Amino acid sequence: MKVKCPDCDGEINVPDDAIAGEIVSCPDCGQEYEVYFENGKLKLKPAETVKEDWGE
Amino acid sequence: MVKIVITYDRIRAEEKALQRACEELGVEACLVDIKDAFIDITKSEVNPEVLKGDVVIQRCVGHYRSLYLTAIIESSGLPVINPFQTTLICGDKLLTTLALKRAGIPTPKTLIAFTREGALRALEEVGYPAILKPVVGSWGRLVSLIKDVETAKVVIEHRELMYPLYQVFYIQEFVKKPDRDIRCFVVGDEAIAAIYRYAAPGEWRSNTALGGKAVKMEISEGLRELSIKAAKAVGAHVVGVDCLESERGLLVHELNSVTEFRNAAPATGVDIAKKIVEYAISLAKK
Numbered sequence: 001m002k003v004k005c006p007d008c009d010g011e012i013n014v015p016d017d018a019i020a021g022e023i024v025s026c027p028d029c030g031q032e033y034e035v036y037f038e039n040g041k042l043k044l045k046p047a048e049t050v051k052e053d054w055g056e
Numbered sequence: 057m058v059k060i061v062i063t064y065d066r067i068r069a070e071e072k073a074l075q076r077a078c079e080e081l082g083v084e085a086c087l088v089d090i091k092d093a094f095i096d097i098t099k100s101e102v103n104p105e106v107l108k109g110d111v112v113i114q115r116c117v118g119h120y121r122s123l124y125l126t127a128i129i130e131s132s133g134l135p136v137i138n139p140f141q142t143t144l145i146c147g148d149k150l151l152t153t154l155a156l157k158r159a160g161i162p163t164p165k166t167l168i169a170f171t172r173e174g175a176l177r178a179l180e181e182v183g184y185p186a187i188l189k190p191v192v193g194s195w196g197r198l199v200s201l202i203k204d205v206e207t208a209k210v211v212i213e214h215r216e217l218m219y220p221l222y223q224v225f226y227i228q229e230f231v232k233k234p235d236r237d238i239r240c241f242v243v244g245d246e247a248i249a250a251i252y253r254y255a256a257p258g259e260w261r262s263n264t265a266l267g268g269k270a271v272k273m274e275i276s277e278g279l280r281e282l283s284i285k286a287a288k289a290v291g292a293h294v295v296g297v298d299c300l301e302s303e304r305g306l307l308v309h310e311l312n313s314v315t316e317f318r319n320a321a322p323a324t325g326v327d328i329a330k331k332i333v334e335y336a337i338s339l340a341k342k
Contacts, residue, residue, distance in 0.1 A: 021089040022067040034066075048066070048091075053119035055194015055265075056296065056312040 003044055007031045014042065023047050058340045059084040060333065061109035061134075063125060065091045065116045069318035073329035074113060081333055084109075090116065090125055097128055110340035112136040113332065115314055119147045119192060122314055135339040137293040137332070138313045145290045146313035149226050150191045152290070159289035161282065162307045164300065165229040172212050175225040179208050187228045192221060194312075195265035201230065228309075231302045237262045238299040238306070239270075240279055241315065241328055242287040244335045247280045249326035251319070270319035282306055293339065294332050 003012045003024075010028030014035060018024070022035045024044070033044035060083055064071050071087070078085035086109055093106050112129050114136055116122040126143045129136040138146070145151045156163040167178040179186050179202060188200045188211060202208045215222045240250040256267030264270055275283075283297040286308045296315030300307045317328040 019067060019087060021064055021087075021091070051118060052197070053192060053194075054117050055119065055197070056117075056314050056316045 001042070003042070005029060005031065006033075006044065012044070014044075018042065057082070057084050058111070058337050059086055059109040060336050060340070061086045061088055061107055061112045063088045063090050063107075063112060063114050063116060063129075065089065065118055065121055068115075068117070068316070070316055070329065071115050073318075073321065074115070074333060077327070077329040077333040080330065081337065083333070083337060090121065095128055097131075101132075107132065107134060109134070111336045113336055114138070114143070117314070119194070123147060133341075135341060137336055137339070138295070139291055139293070142290045142292045142295070143313045146292070146295065146311040148191050149189055149310065150224065152311050153226075155289045156286065156308055159285060161286055161289060162305060164231050164302075164307050164309055167227045169225040169227065170223065172209075172216065175212050175227065176205070176208060178225065178227045179205070182227055182229050184208075185230045187230055189226045189228065190222055191224050191226050196261040196263035198222075199261055201260055231300045231307060231309075233300050233302055235262075236271075236301075237309075238273065238279065238301065239312075239315075239320065240275065240283040240297045240299065241317065241320065241326075242283050242292065242295050242297060243328075243331045244293065244338070245284060246331075247275050247283045248331050249317075249320060249324040249328060250275045250279060250283075251323050264316070264319045270323040272324045278306060282308060286311060293335060 001014050005012050005026040008029040010026045012026050014024050018035045020036050025032045032047040034047040075085045095106050114126050123143050126140045130140045145155050153166050169175040169178045185203045190198050200211050236252045236254045241248050250273050251270040252273050253262040253268040255262040262268040286297045287295045296312035298310040321328045
């Protein structure tokens with residue numbers, strides 16, 4: 001499905017099988033968003049940026 | 057049917073691969089985003105909304121989330137990949153070095169200091185160039201190649217303005233080696249795959265997170281034994297063992313308890329996710 005980028009109005013392609021926590025990025029401005037669901041509806045929020053303790 | 061809980065805070069290629077592997081193996085995968093969840097740790101039973109299953113594969117990318125969530129899971133009696141103690145040790149380079157040393161596993165010469173003065177003396181002792189690493193951190197972040205005393209003073213000055221954990225100075229010899237290191241994946245008692253990681257152009261660190269290239273390698277008997285021994289030293293179920301090819305043989309320098317394998321799986325042709333899920337099934341609470 002296509003979702004409008006909250007930042008630049010660009011068109012973001014979100015895979016139909018996307019799950020909560022999946023990251024999508026806007027092809028126009030590059031901003032990363034995290035997929036979440038509210039009352040079954042797919043929504044986007046700004047993704048967390050890399051923190052000091054991230055890794056493997 | 058076995059139910060595998062996969063806890064995460066960000067869906068990476070690895071978590072998707074684990075989910076697919078569960079489907080292929082005919083077990084139920086329950087993916088739990090723990091970021092916005094809460095868990096009552098004083099309740100007699102585990103919060104059923106968050107952790108309901110037979111075994112947990114803990115995959116948070118944030119180390120402290122990973123560590124404390126693992127403590128909660130383990131305390132509830134559920135088997136978890138990896139155990140708390142493993143996560144604690146692998147998440148801390150100093151504790152890792154101590155565990156490797158205790159197990160008699162060759163590792164680079166490492167000195168610890170707690171002040172600017174101590175760090176400068178330790179660097180003098182180990183000799184320049186040397187490496188200064190934060191005890192907690194990953195993906196090569198803030199791992200610094202210190203070529204001379206002037207650089208050392210600058211880097212230490214910056215560290216002194218950071219959180220106190222960064223003033224535990226973990227100083228390591230710069231091992232003479234080819235422009236690559238080795239990552240060997242251990243699942244249970246088996247070394248299942250290994251890659252060479254070649255540093256990206258203009259970068260001395262070979263972390264794939266920094267653009268390092270993964271190339272398949274055959275697992276020699278020496279590497280197999282060493283990797284399994286390292287996994288045992290920290291009680292790991294699943295671990296990525298990082299080794300250096302030094303003039304005195306293989307040295308283990310780091311262990312990764314939430315190991316990433318998106319580059320290694322295609323490079324080696326080994327279905328690492330499937331191996332992990334198969335192992336998780338064997339651990340599942342009967």
